[in-house]
Amino acid sequence: MGARRQTYIAYGLLAPAFLLVAGLIVYPLYMVLETSLRVGRAPNVARLDRLPLGFGNYWRALTDDVVWHSAGVTVVYAVGTIAPAFLIGLLLALLLNRDFPGRRWLRSLMLLPWAVPGVVAAIAFLWMFDSSYGVVNAQLRKVGLATTDIAWFVHGDTALFAVILPTIWKCFPFFALTLLAALQSVPQTLYEAARVDGASPFQIFRNVTWPGIRGAAALAIVLQGLWVVKDFDLVFATTGGGPSRATQTLSLLVYEEAFQFFRMGQAAAIGVLMLILCACLAYLAMRWGRKDFH
């Protein structure tokens, strides 16, 4: 078996996946960049390449209040989802890491929301938080916390909060799953040593558990953070970005520019700016995760 033959096999096996990545990621990415330089509207996408080239879209995007507003909404949406989802995931992982009967089945069931399509999660929460007939308002009325019908998804003040809830619901299982796997890889001897030294449960968590799962936590936060920033389904199916842009994340703004107003160039430019921002944040977060990680 010659080295030449080995090389042929190696590249032959890679070729189909490679072609797909080249054709479905790399070339489209190049097209996004090119489109972002096409200034103007093109209801017929076949004529897009007749538009003049220039940086006008980037200039417009950076000076447009709507874009900055959407960037703000995206940040609130992402942080408002990730922080509670991480906390819930961590607490569940700590719980499921203990030994008790039925743990295996409880874990499976607890992670179930992850498998729910965003649209279905959106619809379920729309109904549960319906202003007149929703179960949530009914319970709030019953215990006296609400006197009026709260229109969770319709009112500008509550809409973003209402969209965040199903996102947390869909998001926390991933944290629970990855943090549980990380917890199980922390050596038991470290816990025993800490206990022998008389450490309190909080001290054990801070000095043994947390350093052991910090890298996995950072990675999970980055991956889920990107997922939330990219999300389209949940926001689109609950509010569609409304009322009056109160929940319009960048992801929805890009889609609206492209497929409602047919400003493909403008949409692509906003998307490219969004990608650059995501890449920077992901890089910083990963560096933080690796810091003093042995």
Added chain:
Amino acid sequence: MPVPVWRPYILLATALACLVIVLFPFYWIIITSILPTEILLSRNPPLLPPLGEVTFAAYFEVFARKPLLIWISNSMLITAGTLAITISTGAMAGYSLSRFRTKAQQAMGFGLLASKMLPGSLIIIPFFILFSKAGLIESKLGVILANSATAVPFATWLLKGFFDAIPRELEQAAMIDGCNEWQAFRHIVLPLAAPGLAAASAYIAIVTWADLVFARTLNSKPENWVVTVGLQSFTGEYLVEWGALMAASAVSLLPMLVLFLLLEPFLVKGSTQGSLAN
């Protein structure tokens, strides 16, 4: 320090309490789908269903009034097509990356990174332009290709992790016994990587089944919709029929929930290995 006997039961009780909250939306979907409209549209919906009122009318109604079967079969075809493309190419590429040193490693790494970063609502722009020119609008192939874009690098890296765990000596022994490389891969390595194939398939199926942005942008005719697009169209109606909508939601959820519960142990293993690839 002896562990108190009741400790596991306190933990179990806590876990069950969490479970009730976590699963409540599922419960409410089911409850809504089996109760008549008069009860649903009350100011004070009962938390426990009055058993005498239970009816499956909403299920019959939604199948009769909406092309739900067509949407589900579209979803199934698109999911199956995406799986066929991504698992076959991903398995070959993952095996190559695991066994041979090539210069393509970094290129595939970039593919994975890009697939984690690219929002669907952005990458759909070039897909829409390309597929418009190629005549892939209103076709299942276009949606399959769009879904495959991010799934191929994912499958490749996930499966590479599983192949790495299989000792090379097994293939070498098989080749000494007269197998060629393909036979060794097909008959020795692939069966051993079955948990990995299951994990990758389950993950990709769940993600593809959930897709909204590709399917709704590339296919606008109702007979080409997938189930998520169909469900979403309910909410735009003037009067939302919640019973029927929840019945349709429950039907669309069922295959993925079954898949998840069956393959969850593999997914746990896969999620840790898949993240190492970064």
